[in-house]
Amino acid sequence: NFSGNGKGVDEGTREQLFVPSFTTKGFGAGLGLSVARGIVEQHGGRMTAISEPGKGLMLEIRLPCTRGRAPADQHRPAVKRMDPLHILVVEDEPLVLRLLHDILNIEGHVIATASSAEDALKLVASGKGPFDLLVADMVLGEMNGKDLLKALRRDIPFIQGIFVSGYARRTVEGMLADCPDAMFITKPFSMTQLLDCVHRAAKALGRDGVS
Numbered sequence: 001n002f003s004g005n006g007k008g009v010d011e012g013t014r015e016q017l018f019v020p021s022f023t024t025k026g027f028g029a030g031l032g033l034s035v036a037r038g039i040v041e042q043h044g045g046r047m048t049a050i051s052e053p054g055k056g057l058m059l060e061i062r063l064p065c066t067r068g069r070a071p072a073d074q075h076r077p078a079v080k081r082m083d084p085l086h087i088l089v090v091e092d093e094p095l096v097l098r099l100l101h102d103i104l105n106i107e108g109h110v111i112a113t114a115s116s117a118e119d120a121l122k123l124v125a126s127g128k129g130p131f132d133l134l135v136a137d138m139v140l141g142e143m144n145g146k147d148l149l150k151a152l153r154r155d156i157p158f159i160q161g162i163f164v165s166g167y168a169r170r171t172v173e174g175m176l177a178d179c180p181d182a183m184f185i186t187k188p189f190s191m192t193q194l195l196d197c198v199h200r201a202a203k204a205l206g207r208d209g210v211s
Contacts, residue, residue: 002059003057003058004057004058005056006056006057007054007056008051008053008055008056008057009051009052009053009057014051017033017049018033018037018047018049033049033059038103038190038191039106040061043064045063045064046062047059047061048060082198082199082202082208083207084108084109084110085132085133085198085201085205085207086112086130086131086132087104087110087111087112087131087133087135087198088114088120088124088152089101089104089112089113089135089136090114090120090135090140090148091115091136092141093137094115096137097113097115103191103194104194104198107198109198116140117142117147118142118143120134120136121148121152124152124155130155130156131156131159132158132160132205133160133162133198134148134160134161134162135162135194135198136148136161136162136163136164137163137164137165138163138164138165138167138172138175139165139167144175145163145165146161146163146175146176146178146182149161149182150179160181160182160201160204160205161179161181161182162182162184162185162197163176163182163184163185164185164186165187166186167186169184172186181204185197
């Protein structure tokens with residue numbers, strides 16, 4: 001259990017604490033608890049919040065456990081895990097950039113980050129890479145995510161693209177009409193949605209699993 005002695009929250013707020021992009025602070029990305037619960041659930045566990053106004057808040061985490069050692073089993077089928085990818089993450093919101101980095105890093109991928117399309121191109125020009133995957137906000141100031149992907153593909157033709165945006169899916173899909181292999185997820189998105197797209201990118205690269 002993790003607890004704090006703050007103001008606490010009412011039932012309506014408590015039910016939204018794990019919703020991506022929800023925050024009671026008035027600033028920040030509002031993804032921390034959502035990401036944390038996603039990690040717990042990936043390990044077969046459960047995270048719940050217990051709170052009342054004026055009584056602080058407690059996060060309860062339950063994880064499965066076993067007694068003793070698991071028996072050796074030479075006949076157990078080999079478990080497939082994703083081959084690590086070299087991923088370029090481009091996002092102009094620092095908190096979102098950090099969270100994207102942390103989610104992908106937990107999965108064992110090699111991550112480089114940039115806060116603008118210009119910085120991303122400079123990173124590539126400096127010799128970083130080659131990158132397997134671009135994860136970027138669709139709107140990046142003077143250059144959008146799609147144009148960045150096209151620019152990267154001049155030197156890295158195999159690079160895959162995942163875009164995130166608060167725009168309506170129909171709007172973004174129209175923008176990506178000439179990049180049919182690019183993937184898109186709408187903000188707010190879950191950790192599972194992001195990792196599903198990364199797995200699809202790995203599959204397209206022939207890197208979706210090793211024994």
